[in-house]
Amino acid sequence: MALILTFLGKNGIARSKIAIAAAKLLATQGKRVLLAGLADPTLPILLNTSLTPDPQEISPNLQAVQFQVSVLLERNWDEVKKLEAQYLRTPIVKEVYGQELITLPGMDHALALNAIREYDASGEYDAIIYDGTGDASTLRMFYLPESLSWYVRRFRQLFVNSDLGKTITESPLIQPLISSLVNVNGNAGNFSQPTNQVGNFLGQGKDAVANPQRVAAFLVTTSEPIDVANSRYLWGSAQQIGLTIGGAILVAGNENANLLEEFAPLPVSIVPDVSNGEWQPLIDALPNFIEQALQAPKPIEIDVHNQQVRLFLPGFDKKQVKLTQYGPEVTVEAGDQRRNIFLPPALSGKPVTGAKFHNSYLIISFEEEALSIQLSEDV
Numbered sequence: 523m524a525l526i527l528t529f530l531g532k533n534g535i536a537r538s539k540i541a542i543a544a545a546k547l548l549a550t551q552g553k554r555v556l557l558a559g560l561a562d563p564t565l566p567i568l569l570n571t572s573l574t575p576d577p578q579e580i581s582p583n584l585q586a587v588q589f590q591v592s593v594l595l596e597r598n599w600d601e602v603k604k605l606e607a608q609y610l611r612t613p614i615v616k617e618v619y620g621q622e623l624i625t626l627p628g629m630d631h632a633l634a635l636n637a638i639r640e641y642d643a644s645g646e647y648d649a650i651i652y653d654g655t656g657d658a659s660t661l662r663m664f665y666l667p668e669s670l671s672w673y674v675r676r677f678r679q680l681f682v683n684s685d686l687g688k689t690i691t692e693s694p695l696i697q698p699l700i701s702s703l704v705n706v707n708g709n710a711g712n713f714s715q716p717t718n719q720v721g722n723f724l725g726q727g728k729d730a731v732a733n734p735q736r737v738a739a740f741l742v743t744t745s746e747p748i749d750v751a752n753s754r755y756l757w758g759s760a761q762q763i764g765l766t767i768g769g770a771i772l773v774a775g776n777e778n779a780n781l782l783e784e785f786a787p788l789p790v791s792i793v794p795d796v797s798n799g800e801w802q803p804l805i806d807a808l809p810n811f812i813e814q815a816l817q818a819p820k821p822i823e824i825d826v827h828n829q830q831v832r833l834f835l836p837g838f839d840k841k842q843v844k845l846t847q848y849g850p851e852v853t854v855e856a857g858d859q860r861r862n863i864f865l866p867p868a869l870s871g872k873p874v875t876g877a878k879f880h881n882s883y884l885i886i887s888f889e890e891e892a893l894s895i896q897l898s899e900d901v
Contacts, residue, residue: 523642523645523730523736524556524641524642524647524648524649524650524736525648525649525650525735525736525737525738525811525812526638526642526649526650526652526730526736526737526738527541527544527649527650527651527652527737527738527739527740527811528541528651528652528653528654528656528660528664528739528740529541529544529653529656529739529740529741529742529771530656530657530660530661530739530740530741530742530753530756530757530760530767531656531741531742531743531749531752531753531756532656532657532743532748532749532752532753533742533743533744533749533773534564534655534656535564536742536744536773536795537653537656537742538559538564538565538568538653539568539795539796539804540740540742540771540793540804540808541557541559541651541652541653542557542565542568542569542653542801543793543796543801543804543805543808544651544808544811545557545584545586545649545651546581546584546801546805547805547808548648548649548651548811549581549582549583549584550583550805552583553583553648553649554583554646554647554648554649555583555584555585555647555648555649555650555651556577556585556586556587556641556646556647556649556650556651557580557584557585557586557587557651557653558586558587558588558589558634558637558638558641558650558651558652558653559573559586559587559588559589559652559653559654560588560589560630560634560653560654560655561588561589561590561591564653565586565588565653566588568796569586570799571586573586573587573588574587574588575587575588575589575590575593575594577641585647587641589630589633589634589637591629591630591633594633594634594636594637595629595633598633598636631654631659631660631662631663631666632663632666634652634654634663635663635664635666635727638650638652639727642730656742656756657756658756658759658858658859661756661759661760661763661765661859662763664731664737664763664765665731665763665764665765665859666727667724667725667726667727667728667730667731668724668727668728668731668763668764668861670724671724671725671728672851672862672864674724675864676849728764731763731764731765732764732821734766734768734815734816734818735812735815735816737765737766738765738766738767738768738811738812738815738818739760739765739766739767739768740767740768740769740770740771740809740811740814741753741756741757741767741769741770741771741785741788742770742771742773743770743771743772743773744772744773744775745772745775745781746775750781750784753770753785754784754785754836754837755837755857756837757770757785757788757836757837758835758836758837758838758856758857758882759837759856759857759858759859760821761819761821761833761834761835761836762821762833762835762854762856762857762859762861763821763859763861764821764822764861765821766815766818766820766821767788767818768788768809768811768814768815768818769785769788769789769790769791769809769814769815769818770785770788770789770790770791771790771791771793771808771809772790772791772792772793773793773794773795774792774793774794774795787819788818789809789814791807791808791809792807793807793808794807819834820834821833821834822834822863824865824866824869826866826868826869829869829872829887829888829889830885830886830887830888831852831863831865831869831885831886831888832883832884832885832886833854833883833884833886834882834883835856835879835882835883835884836882837857837882838856838857838882839879840879842856842857843855843856843879843884844856845874845877845884845886847873847874850865850870850871851863851864851865851870852865852874852886854884856884869888872888872889873888873889874886874887874888874889875887875888875889
């Protein structure tokens with residue numbers, strides 16, 4: 523399994539330079555590295571080479587690929603048609619061709635995430651550096667496994683418990699009809715096989731994003747106040763979705779001690795810009811990505827013994843954080859991100875009895891016995 527690194531920040535050129543330098547650094551350390559970017563001119567210009575939708579070697583141990591949405595969509599559509607043919611006797615979309623599909627908003631990030639997953643699963647790389655948009659869209663991309671798994675988990679259970687679900691999976695009258703359309707018997711176990719496969723993929727994605735040894739992000743900023751403010755906002759938003767921020771990388775400018783304090787307790791690495799095509803000074807100034815990611819504050823800690831959940835949400839204040847509990851899970855909103863916290867059995871279904879926001883931590887307390895549901899007004 524590969525280490526997946528990405529970089530967040532408003533300055534796109536600076537982010538791309540850091541991504542290239544990180545890829546070069548890891549490659550010189552003997553790691554097999556894939557540098558992946560979106561279909562825009564930035565990476566090809568900075569690398570001084572053309573890129574294609576398939577990985578190509580640009581230096582020893584270093585390959586680069588440019589995600590072209592039309593190509594990814596076409597390839598994934600072929601996989602969809604194979605799955606449909608596997609489960610349906612009369613496939614519906616067999617005469618819809620990937621070459622004619624038009625990209626819808628959000629498809630690019632979903633397809634990029636799936637491509638990263640496939641490259642990771644190939645076992646050909648020790649590290650994958652993703653040079654994405656570096657904003658909230660990138661965060662939503664990495665949150666896809668978590669958010670989609672919630673939909674699968676909640677709506678699948680609602681369907682199974684519904685009269686329609688019970689009729690489909692249990693009725694001897696409906697099963698022959700299902701069997702005439704689907705290649706498997708209409709019992710509950712076989713009927714859920716495709717969703718089980720999806721659930722496994724999503725579960726693996728969730729585990730990877732939550733593990734800083736597998737996926738981590740670093741903030742890239744300049745000394746400009748607006749860059750700093752954006753980086754802090756992205757820091758908190760990343761923590762909200764469970765993505766570890768390992769540190770901040772400050773492109774050399776008029777930095778001062780107060781600026782460094784903006785990102786405490788994260789370590790801040792001050793790096794030079796690339797000048798005249800000389801990458802080595804920037805490479806030499808980069809941090810130890812894996813070491814810093816492992817030492818960074820955890821986005822979420824669940825303390826079953828003390829009946830508490832602690833979320834580290836820097837960049838937000840008390841007024842920007844909202845806590846609700848409507849179902850068996852707890853929903854936290856911070857900024858433009860919403861997270862449903864999947865609780866362990868010891869806390870699942872128990873009502874929240876208190877919540878406070880202190881030193882960038884949201885601390886949620888649960889009742890020992892689930893006697894009534896009443897939320898605290900502390901948040």
